[in-house]
Amino acid sequence: MPEADLLSIRPTLMTSAKPAPILKSSHLLGIEGISAPEVVALLDLAETYATLNRGAEKKTALLKGRTLINLFFEASTRTQSSFELAGKRMGADVLNMSVKTSSVSKGETLIDTAATLHAMRPDILVVRHQDSGAAELLSRKLDCSVVNAGDGQHEHPTQALLDALTIRRHRGSFENLTVAICGDIAHSRVARSNIRLLSMMGAQVRLVAPRTLLPCDVERFGVKVFTDMKAGLAGCDIVMMLRLQLERMTGALVPSAREYFRFYGLDREKLSYAKPGALVMHPGPMNRGVEIASDIADDVDVSLISEQVEMGVAIRMAVLDALSRGMT
Ligand code: NCD
Secondary structure, three states, X not given: OOHHHHHHHHHHHHOOOOOOOOOOOOOEOOOOOOOHHHHHHHHHHHHHHHHHHOOOOOOOOXXXXXXXXXXXXXXXXXXXHHHHHHHHHOOOEEEEEEHHHOHHHHOOOHHHHHHHHHOOOOOEEEEEEOOOOHHHHHHHHOOOEEEEEEEOOOEOHHHHHHHHHHHHHHHOOOOOOEEEEEOOOOOOHHHHXXXXXXXXXXXXXXXXXXXXXXXXXXXXXXXXXXOOHHHHHOOOOEEEEOOOOHHHOOOOOOOXXXXXXXXXXXXXXXXXXXXXXXXXXXXXXXXXXXXXXXXXXXXXXXXXXXHHHHHHHHHHHHHXXXXXXXXX
């Protein structure tokens, strides 16, 4: 990026004048509850952070003096590390609470753990929990900003935002775009947040999965549903693949990984039914040879997977920036 462009971005990131608010709420709990103009403002702000992150000097001082606590009750690679990096790049003190080594493993409740952390006076608590509604519960009990980094099968708003940012960078807008979300929809908070966000922004969303991996109330989403990959992918612009979330399954919902790949795994043959030039996404972690073939995942001409990770840091910086605007 030319030096002159960077100079025009830096002052907006480092200005001392109070910038305009972006989010009405002091929390980010889900895509449900935020509006299309709020999404657009977050994506625009994230673009400036994406540019900053590609430069040599990646720091701003916007969150200097602020404390961010990452409280993760479930495994995470991308989400936790990108919130950590986002906080650090913006000058915050970042504490990663590893639940496995905390008192939670000794039986402490979510509320007691959160109350303990709260006594340390964080400004932002980023929480991932296996129960739907956990982030919302904490937002009602604590007086810091709460960001939902995934609650059960409910929502994962920053994942949907980073997916939208990645799509917008390649396709310009969401109008006239068909996005097929494929795989374990039933257990996926990523799917639920993406359905909400992409539909709100004007994209046509389709779900493609075997019956056993569709939520029983799937018609509630108001999107087209396919049980056949070729029919579901026909003519679509974006193919978003999801992992089989075995940890959330109570019984065997697919015959075997091999069988699943044969009917629902994305390979060249199935992808050939999508529009020419269709792009492939995956939130990670990927199970190669189960829901996606390696040669597609690694094909830089069709796969946006590593750009999704890059945009994850930019989106989380934008979210932290937006939340900090409402802080006293
Ligand atoms: C997703 C999650 O945790 O919901 N991962 C992520 O945040 N990138 C999807 C998954 O675990 O399959």
